[in-house]
Amino acid sequence: MIKTTVLDVTRIEPRLKHPTIFDHFDSLEQGESFCILNDHDPKPLYYQLLGERGNIFTWEYLESGPEYWRVSIAKPATKDASPTVGEIAAKDIRKAEVFKKLGIDFCCGGKKTLQEAAQSVGLNKEQLLQELENTTSIPSNGTQHDFSAWDPGFLADYIYHIHHKYVREQGPIIEQLADKVAVRHGAEHNELITLAEELHNLMEDLYQHLKKEEKKLFPFIKQSDKGGYTERQIEEIIQAMEHEHESAGEELRRFRALTKDYTLPANACNSYTYLYEKIKEFETDLFQHIHLENNILFPKTIEIAKQTT
Template sequence: METTQLTEKKLDVTVLEPRMKHPTIFEWFDALKGGESFVIHNDHDPKPLYYQLLGERGNIFKWEYLDQGPEIWEVRISKLTPEEGETVGELVAKDYRKAQVFKKFGIDFCCGGKKSVKQVCKEKGISEDQLEQELLALDATEKARETEYDKWEPGFLADYIVNMHHKYVREAIPALYEYTTKIARVHGQRHPELLEVVKHFTNVANELESHMPKEERVLFPYIKQLDEARKSGVKMEPAAFGSIQNPINMMEMEHDHAGRELEMIRELTNDYTLPADACATYTVAFKKLQEFEDDLFRHIHLENNILFPKALEMEKEVVK
């Protein structure tokens, strides 16, 4: 791709070999920064390109017809800025590998998933260009087989969360409480931060133990009712709690509380860095805390960024 072409920002597709047309357009698009654009000049409607671009790059561009034939077709393709584009949660919902990139930069993709990339970069003093490059590098690699949770039926996803993540939390809490209290008792004098770790883990455990039954007894059954009504094409009366947005707001607030407690634990432990005098229990405790954090963040992500938005859309469709 020639620099002069990029400077002119106009690509005459008619002079390219057929096999090179779409690859060249994609090359130009990938070279754009947020807010930049270029124009493609063609002799027919390039609408198939729109669908290919949407499928392979996602909703990160604007498609604007400048001339619509019959002999000349011109379209301006603009790359949206991170603020205009998808949220952190939406990006992770489409490709969970991106969670690791956000985690590397200390970006909360579950509780803070509704923020734009631009917003979180500004809040944390992160280079947007550096983050964008790492995200684009993932796009350029072959996507390993990752469970596409966003394509699951909402009712099935709700059951999955209960049977996998709620089950894990209930099994993990007693063991983690035992490990954290033990290392605080044995090592607390030399490492007083462990006493704070116990306090914050107790807080998150108590939060989740009261939180999960609310989802299992009220919110998730209602989501499954919405799902069945949608499939059957029937209308439902409004729930006693009003809009589903009300319990969702409560659940998201509790997710946020739990997430903040885990962030405090990570901060207190210096990202789970073991001290020189760490014993075997100390090592296991930190390993299990990291596993708990990873599972909970995926758990919250599935709800905040996938299940709850689906539920809100279903409510609009089926509730009278």
């Protein structure tokens, strides 16, 4: 049962914070949740909860600083075998475009059911199903890859050469551009200073994230490190990667809020305009990157782990 809907961690003695949170979590029934309020990012708690309780909870940032962090922690209700939005998007790129048009997150939020996804954008399940059904008569534009049919090792190589290299090449360019625009326009548009600072933080997190995938996960997928991890270890690595994906997605959504969906002021210079275009381009690439991993590569990797460990 739910002990409290909102647990204000700032009021708890430091040595009792994590035990108290665990006590509240353990009291939850399937389908119940509670929210923690903290004065710093509680990310270490996520890893402790994952390590000690396993993959039996969901973790959703409702507010991400700078003064307070609010996180919803839930024990999901037992679900039926209906496909998730991530699984649907992985099988048909046209349906992924429908999700994108409706504002449904199918990469970081790919584990949602159709019912949950529909509710998140103010629709009912039947309306969403109708939107998806309408795509069956619409031909795809251009060449579309059937990523779900690819060998996991080949897909990992594709992600490395297309998306990992993109982050490493474009990240520094965007960071330098953000600094330049913040110096030039920051006095008049204070949000640019915050944007530049948070872009640096995001990129640093992403650079470290890529290293972890390339060192721990990709060698296992390609079988060059066969037997190096147990199935449970692979699941924990993937859970950590998915959590970092979620954090990156939250940061990109914060950028949109900060810039009012990248609305340019009347006096925007060419660099200002170029910065916003580059961030939007980066966002599109990163969400596709996360979609390929969360909804296609990671499930395949878990299957590999079950067969080889």
